[in-house]
Amino acid sequence: MRYSGSFIHTLKEVPADAEVISHRLMLRAGMIRKVAAGVYDILPLGLRALRKVENIVREEMNRAGALEVLMPLVIPAELWKESGRWDVYGKELLRFKDRHEREFCLGPTHEEVITDMVRREVRSYRQLPLNLYQIQIKFRDEIRPRFGLMRGREFIMKDAYSFHAAEDDADREYQNMYDTYTRIFERCGLDFKAVEAETGAIGGRFSHEFMVLADTGEDVIVNCSECGYSANLERAECKELNVADMPSEEVMLPLKKVGTPDVKSVEEVSSFLKVSPDKLIKTLVYETDGGEVVALVRGDFELNEAKLKRHLGCEWLVLAEEDTVRRVTGAPVGFAGPIGLKIRIVADYSIQGVINGVTGANEGDHHYINVNPERDFKVSAFADLRMAVDGDSCPRCGGSMGLSRGIEVGHVFKLGRKYSEAMKACFLDDSGKEQSMIMGCYGIGVGRTVAAAIEQNHDENGIIWPVPIAPYQVYILPVNCKKADIMETAERIYAELVDRGIETIIDDRDERAGVKFNDADLLGVPWRITVGSKIKEGKVELKRRDSAEAELVETDRVPGLLQDRIREELKVS
């Protein structure tokens, strides 16, 4: 491509609202432009990178035995009502009516559509297993879209769904997809980690997320350096306190009520009463579809709502409103405690180790001190309910765990029969008996993968594309377009590279060299050929974007040399 005929408009300054590196660089390099909150134009340069990732995904999915399909973006409400998610999914699901007042939604994910497709086609176990995927635009009306392609409302996603006659076959495919994802992200040149994850509203039994390691990531990963256990913070298990292992000299003191005027938060209480936060018992009232529940967690920890939800086995749960707290505890928010409460109480394991703790007295401006679990109040269960923290012991090996940040680029789920049962996706097994299919589902955020690649591969001058996903592979930079000999050489190399099928930009703009160097660095094309004064010796400069040094190469050798090197870097292991 000739730069002079391109649609690349680089920026020196970026819109003030672009916060993260990948968003800034994609704007500056002219890859994307914002149309509305979380909705973007993908410009030619950006689309090329996106397509590269798509193609890698497509190649690997096909190789893994999956079949590509294309499902509609606009989905009739009936399908979502059938699965039960029409009422559960919330405002992220963009709903609307057509001219006949029929209800539709824009597909945020396609379990319903694919299940409907498969149930209409499949009758027999002989037609299974199946793995169908698509690469398509999704729409989710995110509460707060941000970070460019990282969290848009409209985005390109590869979603795959597998259908099986037996559990072990579903497990086999889960592993197959896990391995495929590993290959995909390796080919994209990413430093990533597969971690155990929550299943969220998609449902299902267990899952892994593929996280690209980056400080700007929105997710927190917990990782054990010793045994390799790693999980999303939402999911990360915490080891049960072994009370017997932590003998305490402390003697239980008599329960006492003390005045704590207007002292509510953990920090306030702990500084007012001069006790450390790990002596406090935080009392949180939740409303759930199964009624109100109180959850206890030690003052220095945070409650993990995903764990609470799982423990209670409820559909939804939300921190109670002020009125509810007042009704349940008889006190304003900030003075709740477990003593004397008439509703179900569940407590984090950490509570078991509290001796002479502090809780609210269920009375305004009062707390209890010397509170001892079991002696002063009963709980219906102790469970793992808290967020893991840096330095926690690993639930598997007891080693020390650390926290780091990641960007979720892929997610594999084992769904089980959640959708097939709700939507009656059945088949006849080899004994002629009707059974529900077992399902798995597997997603990759294509745009997010591109953004993540930039987060991981850039410097102060711009993007540094890994070769497999670079929008162009070679950038020819004639230092002065007014010099006929320079342009002749540049054009000759360009023609030769194009002939060899190498994706090349020739910067034929009548700009000063500095402008071109800066744009070349910003665009991040992996190989740069600088055509300048060295042509007098029959040579040009060859430089990799990620290296500081350039090498002088004889002009005639350049195309062949580059072809070999690029082929080497694209080689699939």
Add this chain to the structure above:
RNA sequence: CGGGGCGUGGCGCAGUCUGGUAGCGCACCUGAAUGGGGUUCAGGUGGCCGGAGGUUCGAAUCCUCUCGCCCCGACCA
């Protein structure tokens, strides 16, 4: 949805407090010089200041309403 902030040429901003009819940098166009890391000089195009209403002789500026956007939080395959 709660808290905070912002809407002025394509982008980054000043002007708003203290009303007088819009300015700077980048980008873009023309010309000249320059030609290996965002060069220089000269000239130029483009904005009824998010929208509506009000106050006023006069509103980007003051008042009311409204729309949009951003940040933090809650939320999130």
